[in-house]
Amino acid sequence: MNIAVLVLIVLAISAAGYVLGRHRALSGAQGDRRNLHSLIGYYGQTVFLFASVPALFLLAVWLFLQPMLIEARVGAMIQPSDIPEGGSATLVMSDVRRLAEGLDAAIASGAVTEEALAGLQAGDAELGSLLSDAGVALGAELRPNVLEAAKAYRSDSHGARLALTAAVIAVSLVGALLSLLRVSPEYRARNVFERFVLAALIASSLVAVLTTAGIIASLLFESIHFFQLYPAKDFFLSLTWNPQFRGGSDLGIWPLLWGTLYVSFVALIFAVPVGLLIAIYLSEYASKRLRTFAKPAIEILAGIPTIVYGLFALITVGPLLRDYFAQPLGLGTSSASVMTAGLVMGIMLIPFVSSLSDDIINAVPQSLRDGSFAIGATQSETVRQVILPAALPGIVGAILLAASRAIGETMIVVMGAGAAAKLDLNPFQAMTTITVKIVSQLTGDTEFASPETLVAFALGMMLFLFTLVLNVLALVVVRKYREQYE
Structure with missing residues (x-):
């Protein structure tokens, strides 16, 4: 049936x-x-x-x-x-x-x-x-x-x-x-019904926990299988990424890790200052009418599909950077580069930083602002010396969460940064990230039991651990340094 x-x-x-x-x-x-x-x-x-x-x-x-x-x-x-x-x-x-x-x-x-x-x-x-x-x-x-x-x-x-x-x-x-x-x-039908619903709610809550455990288990088992076929020393110490699918492959993680961190760093360098300044303006300087319009308009950026950002990087930002910066300075001739993907990803991350930081700044008690004004401080001095220090732990947490989002991005990197796995300091050169290679290693006509395919799970495990560390660090910072007000 x-x-x-x-x-x-x-x-x-x-x-x-x-x-x-x-x-x-x-x-x-x-x-x-x-x-x-x-x-x-x-x-x-x-x-x-x-x-x-x-x-x-x-x-x-x-x-x-x-x-x-x-x-x-x-x-x-x-x-x-x-x-x-x-x-x-x-x-x-x-x-x-x-x-x-x-x-x-x-x-x-x-x-x-x-x-x-x-x-x-x-x-x-x-x-x-x-x-x-x-x-x-x-x-x-x-x-x-x-x-x-x-x-x-x-x-x-x-x-x-x-x-x-x-x-x-x-x-x-x-x-x-x-x-x-x-x-x-x-x-007692109501009591039975409410206990049943409570049990259903608890079971629903366990779905997230069990799903996370299942993801970790699948990554772990396949990663162990990979390291049985390919030496862990070569994976963690090699500076070359060269999968051949016919033997003689060199599957070092460092070129991919470097590309991931480089693209994410460029994105955060652009998104954090812009997002933080937007949050300060909306929370401390903007009128209520302007804030009502501007905050939702900025948050629309978070709802745009990443494939659209990728097309924007491929068609607009990449050629612009190539023609006006890379070629005149002799730094490259390709429109696909770390800078292209980083800038577009930074645009995508702006609402993550601005929205979270805005909420955190607004959570600072009004009494601190009033006390600062009472002793003669200007509004800019109050923002710099009172509000930002009080909101700093939450802002740091927002930045780390945005970094986790940047590290896991795929489509923008595919269309904006290329697929070249290499170690290079030139931001106008094409590079790639761990997420892009996970996709490429698991698609196409490949043999699932080969190291070149199973390496995707090892890369996924490394990426999971890396983002987990960032999330834990964000929680530690927020919980250790946050100010609690009555």
Whole structure:
């Protein structure tokens, strides 16, 4: 059964439970709602939750585990001799999935029956015709074990889908029935409903924690796999980035780390002063009418897609810097450069710095301003000597958070800075960053089990640790030096 249809069935059962729960509660109170412990809506809502939430949770868990369990079972049917030279088990499993989908399409179209399908062999012309009609293109020659694995994959998937349908509907019906049986005028439906909602809120909060743990685990496991294939010493100490995908690769992280820090530094050099001056003006000098218009207008910059910034860097900023600065000064002839990406990224970061700093400056108590004015200080002296020192920890935290955003940027760097991994001080030379290389190493016709592909996970882990350190540093600075006012 289609998953969307199954969800609709669960919701229909839950809706019916809602109506029956209200009716049963009202019947037990002889039609007088004053005899009920809780408002009548809570009785229906309780039945609705018990009928829907456990069933939908089972559906989510089943859909998560089913592919892994089926692929583990089917993968055991693939022998080493079934893996083509230069290939991998991952590619063979991709062929198994495509082949299973092709067999499903052939059955659905009536081109072949289940009985005829069971008797097809790898070399049969009929099978080749069926796969061709279904548009299935395999990555290697079809082998007998691969065909049998595809049949098993298809059979297991259908069986699991039927079992899923039966289990989810059964859980929904049982939940609705058990909840209905508990409904009575004395039933504390509101308490049960609120505890259920509290548990749902806690579970939702854990999603973020578990997601973070899953990301870290996936990066860590694949990074360990990479370092089993490529020496960690060469990765951390080499000054060359030269992936070959045919052996002899040099995968040193330093050219990428240098490019990442260089581009981010240029972006922050531009964004921090401009953003901070905007925040000071809006919070201390601008009229209320101007602030009402200017603050949202500046924050629009944060909502512009990064691909648009990339096009702006490629079409406008890059040629401008090349024609008026790089070429006249003899520093380069390319429009793709660190300066191009840094300036455009700095424009993108302005609202991050200005908005956060503005909120922090506005949080400084008015009594400090009044006290400064009372002793004869001018407004500029008050800003320099009272407000900025009081808001400094928060401003530093805002800058570090903006730096984390800059380090993780990809699209602007791709279109504005190029893809050259090198160590150079010239800001008008093309360079690249860690995020760009992560994308390039994982796209295209690459072998997933090779060091040149797995290095993307090691780069991702390094980038994650780097940004984590910046975020932790920002929190430490804010918590250690912030001023708390009554």
